[in-house]
Amino acid sequence: MAGWLRSGRRRAAGIAAGLALLLVCMMGSLLFGVHTYRLEQLWTAYADFAGTNEQLILRTSRVPRTLIAAFVGACLAVAGCVMQVLTKNPLASPSVFGVNSGASLLIVIGLTAYGSSMSMVNMVWVAFVGAGAAAACVLVLGLGIGGRFDPIRLTLAGAAFAAFASSATSGLILLNKQSLDAALLWMIGSVSGRKLEHLAAVLPYMAAGLLLAMLLSASLNVMALGDDNARSLGQRLGLVRLLAAAAVVLLAGSSVAAAGPIAFVGLVVPHLCRSLVGNDHRWLLPYCALTGAILLVxxxxxxxxxxxxxEVPVGVATAIIGVPFLIRAARGRSHE
Known part of the structure; x- marks a missing residue:
C-alpha cells in the first residue's frame, strides 16, 4: 500500500501542512470554550501578566490542557502504530498491553487507600507505575516456548489481564464508593483540570518513547515483512521486539498517566496515516504523531x-469517533 502521498516532496509538504493545521487547532483550543478570548489576551497573559481572571484561566487551564492533549494524542497514535506491527494485528491498540487496565487498577487502589488526600501529581505517578507493571506482566505472560516472543500469546495475555484488572477495579469501587467519582472521572479519560507539572512529570518518558520509536522505524519496516523475511535480512527480531515493547510502554504508560485511558486514538490514527503515506514507518510514525496530536486537540x-x-470528557468524544471506525475496520474495509 503506497498511500496517496507517494513522493518524498509531497510527504514533506504534508508534514508542513499538518504542522500548520496543528497550530490552528491549538489556537482554537486556547481561545474557544465557555469563555472566548482574543489573541492579544493570550499574548498579554504571558507578556504582561496582571493576575486577571482571563489571564489565570489561559495560563493555568487552557495552555496546560492544550499541550497535554497534543502530546498525549501524538504518543497514543505512535504507540498504536508500533503495536499493530508488534502484534501483527491491524486492530491492536495500546490497551492490548494492559496499560489502561493496569493504570486504572492502581489508581483505584491509591484512591481507596488515601482518598481525597491523593493529589493529581501523585495520581500521575501511580498511574505510570501501574501501566508499566501491567505491561511487564503481559510481556512475561506473552512469551512463547523457549522465551520466544509470540504475538498471539501476547494479545491473549493482554486481553486476560485487562479482564482481570477491570474486574478488580470494579470490585474496589463497589467496596469503597467514596472513590467512585474521582476514579470514574480519571478512567473516562480527560485533559481537563491538568496542570503543566503533570505534563512535566511524564514528558521525559514521552520524549524517550517517541525517540525510540522513530529510531526503530527502519526495523519496523523489515519486521512488517514477516518473521522469515526479517531473519533472512539479518533482523534481530528478539531485540527489536523488546525495544518496540519498551517504546509502547513509555508512550502509552505516560499518556494514560497524564490523561487517563483515552480510547481509539491508537487504533484510528495509524489507519488514516497509512492511507496517506503507506507502510513506510520512516514517514508513517511522524505522520501518526502529528495526526494524533491534531485529532486529540x-x-x-x-x-x-x-x-x-x-464539558464532555475527551475520552467520550474519541469513543464516538472510534467506534464506527472500529466496526468498519473489523469488517475488513479499512486495512490490508
Whole structure:
C-alpha cells in the first residue's frame, strides 16, 4: 500500500501542512470554550501578566490542557502504530498491553487507600507505575516456548489481564464508593483540570518513547515483512521486539498517566496515516504523531463546545469517533 502521498516532496509538504493545521487547532483550543478570548489576551497573559481572571484561566487551564492533549494524542497514535506491527494485528491498540487496565487498577487502589488526600501529581505517578507493571506482566505472560516472543500469546495475555484488572477495579469501587467519582472521572479519560507539572512529570518518558520509536522505524519496516523475511535480512527480531515493547510502554504508560485511558486514538490514527503515506514507518510514525496530536486537540475543543457550559470528557468524544471506525475496520474495509 503506497498511500496517496507517494513522493518524498509531497510527504514533506504534508508534514508542513499538518504542522500548520496543528497550530490552528491549538489556537482554537486556547481561545474557544465557555469563555472566548482574543489573541492579544493570550499574548498579554504571558507578556504582561496582571493576575486577571482571563489571564489565570489561559495560563493555568487552557495552555496546560492544550499541550497535554497534543502530546498525549501524538504518543497514543505512535504507540498504536508500533503495536499493530508488534502484534501483527491491524486492530491492536495500546490497551492490548494492559496499560489502561493496569493504570486504572492502581489508581483505584491509591484512591481507596488515601482518598481525597491523593493529589493529581501523585495520581500521575501511580498511574505510570501501574501501566508499566501491567505491561511487564503481559510481556512475561506473552512469551512463547523457549522465551520466544509470540504475538498471539501476547494479545491473549493482554486481553486476560485487562479482564482481570477491570474486574478488580470494579470490585474496589463497589467496596469503597467514596472513590467512585474521582476514579470514574480519571478512567473516562480527560485533559481537563491538568496542570503543566503533570505534563512535566511524564514528558521525559514521552520524549524517550517517541525517540525510540522513530529510531526503530527502519526495523519496523523489515519486521512488517514477516518473521522469515526479517531473519533472512539479518533482523534481530528478539531485540527489536523488546525495544518496540519498551517504546509502547513509555508512550502509552505516560499518556494514560497524564490523561487517563483515552480510547481509539491508537487504533484510528495509524489507519488514516497509512492511507496517506503507506507502510513506510520512516514517514508513517511522524505522520501518526502529528495526526494524533491534531485529532486529540480538536476532539478536546469540540467536546467543550457541544454541551456548553458543561464539558464532555475527551475520552467520550474519541469513543464516538472510534467506534464506527472500529466496526468498519473489523469488517475488513479499512486495512490490508
Amino acid at each position: 480538536a476532539a478536546d475543543t469540540v467536546s467543550r463546545l457541544i454541551l456548553m457550559p458543561k
